[in-house]
Amino acid sequence: MEIKYEYVRKRSEFGRPCSFSDFLAEVTVDIPPDPSLAEDFIPQDPVDFAVQEGPVMALHEGSGPVTPPCPHAQVNTERVQVAIRGVNHVEGGWPKHVDPKNSELTTRYREEVEREEVYTKTVQRLGSLVEHYIRQNNTIDIYEEYFEEEEDEEEEEEHPSAKIINVFRDPNKIRRMCTHLSWHPDANRAVAVAYCSLDFQDSRKDMNFDSYVWDLGKPYTPELTLKPSSPVVILEYNSKDWYHMLGGCYNGQIVYWDTRKGGLPTEMTPVEFSHRDPVYGACWLPSRTGTECLSGSTDGQILWWDIRKLSQPSERLILDITREDQLKKALGAISLDFVATMPTKFLVGTEQGIIISCNRDAKTPPEKIANIFSSHIGAVYTVTRNPFFPKVFLSVGDWTARIWTEELMDSSSIMETKNHTAYLMDVCWSPVKPAVFFTVRSDGVLDIWDFLFHQKEPSLAVKVSNDPLLSVRSQDNGQIIGCGTKMGNVSLLKISPGLCTLRKNEKTLTSTMFEREARREKVLQEKHRERQLREQERLRAQPEEKENPQEVFKQAQEDFFSNIKEEQRRRGMEVPGEDEESKEAALLENQEEE
Structure with a gap:
């Protein structure tokens, strides 16, 4: 078994220590001005500088207040390609001379480690720690609801979305x-x-x-x-x-x-x-x-x-x-x-x-x-x-x-x-x-x-x-x-x-x-059946009357067109012929009043 130890020391514990002290300011370099360099500069007064566009802050080509108009507006961004790849997992933690796939070698190595004194002391120390926390967890249930039955569900109604x-x-x-x-x-x-x-x-x-x-x-x-x-x-x-x-x-x-x-x-x-x-x-x-x-x-x-x-x-x-x-x-x-x-x-x-x-x-x-x-x-x-x-x-x-x-x-x-x-x-x-x-x-x-x-x-x-x-x-x-x-x-x-x-x-x-x-x-169904029975009895008691097919067709036609007009009025659509009908109705009312 390979055992490694790490030694950690602070930086202040080794090397030459740093000493800090207070002292006055000191001039290290002093470069005086050179009047001969002023001949190379040309003064300009007044200064006029024109700006037509601001700096491009993104890889975007398009028309807008900051960029000039472009006939082909596009966003120069690449689509992220996501790929799922497998990982070859190899079991670790075993010495080099032990093959993890050989069950006999792994069992023999476990028995050798369990017989060591360090293993026994480590298990005893960890066992007492784990036992303490298990007892602590079983003593107090931190998730217990004391007022579960009396709690009123007064939640704010969330708007469905x-x-x-x-x-x-x-x-x-x-x-x-x-x-x-x-x-x-x-x-x-x-x-x-x-x-x-x-x-x-x-x-x-x-x-x-x-x-x-x-x-x-x-x-x-x-x-x-x-x-x-x-x-x-x-x-x-x-x-x-x-x-x-x-x-x-x-x-x-x-x-x-x-x-x-x-x-x-x-x-x-x-x-x-x-x-x-x-x-x-x-x-x-x-x-x-x-x-x-x-x-x-x-x-x-x-x-x-x-x-x-x-x-x-x-x-x-x-x-x-x-x-x-x-x-x-x-x-x-x-x-x-x-x-x-x-x-x-x-x-x-x-x-x-x-x-x-x-x-x-x-x-x-x-x-x-x-x-x-x-x-x-x-x-x-x-x-x-x-x-x-x-x-x-x-x-x-x-x-x-x-x-x-x-x-x-x-x-x-x-x-x-x-x-x-x-x-x-x-x-x-x-x-x-x-x-x-x-x-x-x-x-x-x-x-x-x-x-x-x-x-x-x-x-x-x-x-x-x-x-x-x-x-x-x-x-x-x-x-x-x-x-x-x-x-x-x-x-x-x-x-x-x-x-x-x-x-x-x-x-x-x-x-x-x-x-x-x-x-x-079920109640409506029973009432409908009773109504049908009464209607059948009434028809049996009355003599048979032949219906005029023309009148039935005319009544059905009137009902059909009246339903269409009502639906058009409900949707706010103009009903054809409605103005003429209203004018005729107004003339008839005036004639009756006269």
Whole structure:
């Protein structure tokens, strides 16, 4: 064992000492003036000096008050290139004659050191010190809350805010849509982005099929490039095995990656056994092996797969709500949701605006379609369950986002947002606050809703981009929100702590709110049924009267135009023909008065 000692001495303890004393000032050099040097100088009076520009204080070329106008304004700064490099760690602390990799030599050397007297004395001395501090730490708990129950939460209400902290841009020249985001399960250190063009018959040449995994610490270059045979519509990480990724392609195939092996697909499904339309929904299923998954497409089929055998699906379900199990009557699946807390049930959002609740444990395929919810006018772009209350789920489509409960089968939503002028494209719940969710719109705005405090207006609306926002996902801690645009940009926004911190009794209050709204909807549903029964009885008692189709059409036309005029007045727009109508009405009033 090599033992080194350091000897430290102050500078004043060795060498010649410095002696300081007081003495008067002393002239060492005296240079008298030389009158002959004045002949070399030319006096100038008055002095006129013109300045056109100030000194350039930065490497900036541009027009401004200090610099002359430049036709090509630019900032001459270099982008910082960040690189991650590994370090070769070699175990140290062993003598040269001991190989750290040989367990016998290291064990023998430890035994020799433990038999030394210095080792025993050192351990005894350190043991008494450690024991003293352990006893001291166990005696007094410095973090103990004495008044935890009586403490009132009188915190100042922080104004909700959000700011963009990072942007990932599609590195290709031909921009594609950012159709889906998936956060890495390991502390959300990376995000997988699916890039695909969903425009009908998009025939742009040289369009790239790649999708990317972005590291939050390196926003300029992707960490991994996924190279599928067809553009990927959806990507999902496996929460059990972080290296496995599932992808649904535009041509209907299911692709599986092992990121440890690179960006090429590990395996994919055959075309003849895959979906016939793009795969809009794919998710992993909780199982012992962690290899089972589920996929849905607009061809009307839900397929179960095992990545160990992707040659054919293990199970199939046709989304025929007539329960005849016919593919020609099936509804197209455009969104899919599955949570581990309800392992046998999953939700499907369709192109026809209907949400289907399915049960995998049913014996026959028709019985697997458990409940049907008539939700939106157009396609249901997203359907997702509440992470705190799995029976409550959220859907987005047309111009609204709606909250449903599985306890009420044949009823409308228990809560909903206002009608927006722009389409709502995606939605996700906050993973930390049960009443908070995020919606993105086609006008590039991110809305943050907190239904526990505001139900008619969002708590915060942020203009993220001028392009339509198509996808949104939140990290597990709820602090950072990822938004994908139609031009392939992914913006990361950090929200204020008030929108991502669970408050006292918030979960209880949210549960009470959902139960209250469910009871209210149930009462309204019963009253509506009673009104329908009374109307049917009244129609049976009265003789049948044939309606004039012309009168019905005329009344509907008048109602339609009156609604348009009211909407124009509300927006402050000029209503055509309104001045003439007002003049005619004034003339009629004057005639009646005369």
